[in-house]
Amino acid sequence: MKADRRTALGLGAAAIAVAGGGLAYALNHEAPLPPGALGGADMARGHRLRDGGFPAPSSEEEVDLVIAGGGVAGLSAGWRLTDAGFSNFKLLELEDAVGGNARCGRNAVSAYPLGAHYLPVANREAKALRHLLRQLGVIIGDADGVPVYDPVQLCADLQERLFWQGRWQEGLIPRTGLTRRDREDLAAFDAQMKRFSSYVGTDGKPAFAVPMAYSSQEPHLRALDGQSFAEWLDAQGWHSPVLRAHVRYAMRDDYGTEPQHVSAWAGIHYFAGRRGWAANGAGENELTWPEGNGRLVGQLAGFFPGKIARGHIVHRVTREGDRVLVDSFDVAANRTVRTRARAAILAMPHFIATRVCPELGDAKAFSYAPWLIANVTVDHLPGGRGVPLAWDNVSSTSDSLGYVVATHQGPAAISEKTVLTWYLPLSNMEPAAARRLLVERSADEWKRIVRDDLLALHPELDGAIGAIELWRWGHAMIRPTPGFLDRGTTHQPAPPLFLAHSDLSGLSLFEEAHYHGVRAAEGAMTLLRHAHESLL
Numbered sequence: 001m002k003a004d005r006r007t008a009l010g011l012g013a014a015a016i017a018v019a020g021g022g023l024a025y026a027l028n029h030e031a032p033l034p035p036g037a038l039g040g041a042d043m044a045r046g047h048r049l050r051d052g053g054f055p056a057p058s059s060e061e062e063v064d065l066v067i068a069g070g071g072v073a074g075l076s077a078g079w080r081l082t083d084a085g086f087s088n089f090k091l092l093e094l095e096d097a098v099g100g101n102a103r104c105g106r107n108a109v110s111a112y113p114l115g116a117h118y119l120p121v122a123n124r125e126a127k128a129l130r131h132l133l134r135q136l137g138v139i140i141g142d143a144d145g146v147p148v149y150d151p152v153q154l155c156a157d158l159q160e161r162l163f164w165q166g167r168w169q170e171g172l173i174p175r176t177g178l179t180r181r182d183r184e185d186l187a188a189f190d191a192q193m194k195r196f197s198s199y200v201g202t203d204g205k206p207a208f209a210v211p212m213a214y215s216s217q218e219p220h221l222r223a224l225d226g227q228s229f230a231e232w233l234d235a236q237g238w239h240s241p242v243l244r245a246h247v248r249y250a251m252r253d254d255y256g257t258e259p260q261h262v263s264a265w266a267g268i269h270y271f272a273g274r275r276g277w278a279a280n281g282a283g284e285n286e287l288t289w290p291e292g293n294g295r296l297v298g299q300l301a302g303f304f305p306g307k308i309a310r311g312h313i314v315h316r317v318t319r320e321g322d323r324v325l326v327d328s329f330d331v332a333a334n335r336t337v338r339t340r341a342r343a344a345i346l347a348m349p350h351f352i353a354t355r356v357c358p359e360l361g362d363a364k365a366f367s368y369a370p371w372l373i374a375n376v377t378v379d380h381l382p383g384g385r386g387v388p389l390a391w392d393n394v395s396s397t398s399d400s401l402g403y404v405v406a407t408h409q410g411p412a413a414i415s416e417k418t419v420l421t422w423y424l425p426l427s428n429m430e431p432a433a434a435r436r437l438l439v440e441r442s443a444d445e446w447k448r449i450v451r452d453d454l455l456a457l458h459p460e461l462d463g464a465i466g467a468i469e470l471w472r473w474g475h476a477m478i479r480p481t482p483g484f485l486d487r488g489t490t491h492q493p494a495p496p497l498f499l500a501h502s503d504l505s506g507l508s509l510f511e512e513a514h515y516h517g518v519r520a521a522e523g524a525m526t527l528l529r530h531a532h533e534s535l536l
Contacts (some may be wrong), residue, residue: 071100104294113292
């Protein structure tokens, strides 16, 4: 979520449609396609985990604590343990690279994200996150007790632009072509979101917080989770197509999900939950790097590099007395290793956790959004009528979410060559059908979709696209459908097992994964009687 997206954004009719697996090519789709690989999460390993048949353990090892999963939550757990001086742990990761959907790639032009690409300035309540950001040199001081952020790591101007009525304009709020009804509904919506943002419950907590665990538990607020965001908007009488397009964009941007499938609580949280606490007016900004949140996961892993075992498929987690047995298949050695531990943190999506640890029940109530990401290398910067190129560039005439510019930050911004990271959530299909489409549609077809979408905005890039690298996320993020507030709390196991993943929040945000990683690490250390001062 970017700062301007908390205010009104009107989007015109979509130029492309993914529903039903079809898409109209606006340009000549017979033109030669640029080179580029089709990548994604390791489906072969994932399917092997699904199908089972792993060999029995051929060796054993012992450790105080195992972390199963090397996404943001697992890495945050490892960071917290290391920060507290706890060293007898091991992290097992299925993939050859850690980071989950915050991973990144690199080519000769630039590093670039393969998913998550920014982190908003932290809320006051995000104490553990601020502690991390200070260690990483992102927060560099204080001004009258308020955090000061490194300006180099804050998003530089121009931050955002919108293609609207044939021109690029600064920001994501349309300024022309609005009806009286549009303006009235947009103003009423904005005023209501500001009221939600400033409201403090009788329990002394903000109505909507980040991390969401610090949100008020007042019943009338939690009751919002019983309906969809679209239903809530209907009840307010707000039917402006410009407002509805704005809401749709926002829900697809953060949740990969259409408004009619998003909980009203989660929808409002998008607009009312961010209150960045920073000096010099930086609270509305976000942190970003060429590789996106790949910068953060790389730094987290750097705190304990010798304790990470990549290419280990955790396929069975059971209890034995007061111990936990974790069986993992070492892909390189082609054997199963059994790790005996005093505690274990399952830092993995819930649909995987329930497969490897059946005592957790099932994950039928959890739903995941599929995405396609494309990193497009171009020989010169995009242009267009109106304001110049921004970090985030959104079109009102496309069903994609536009693109971010990898070289926007730092000295590389002056380079003519760049990488454009293009995003498409397949939200207007049932998730299972969208996952099949991700697999069945050929790389060439996806490349045509990406190329034609960019060339519809930027005809000047015709002949300048050097490569299109595709990345598929079948289970990119948890979908906060109605009723999600209770789902994460009903699946918590008894110690010495701990869960840590953004799934538990129902919001696939860095802050939520970090919170759950820290919470699980602190719970495990308390169980193991390791002295530490809580950051939560």
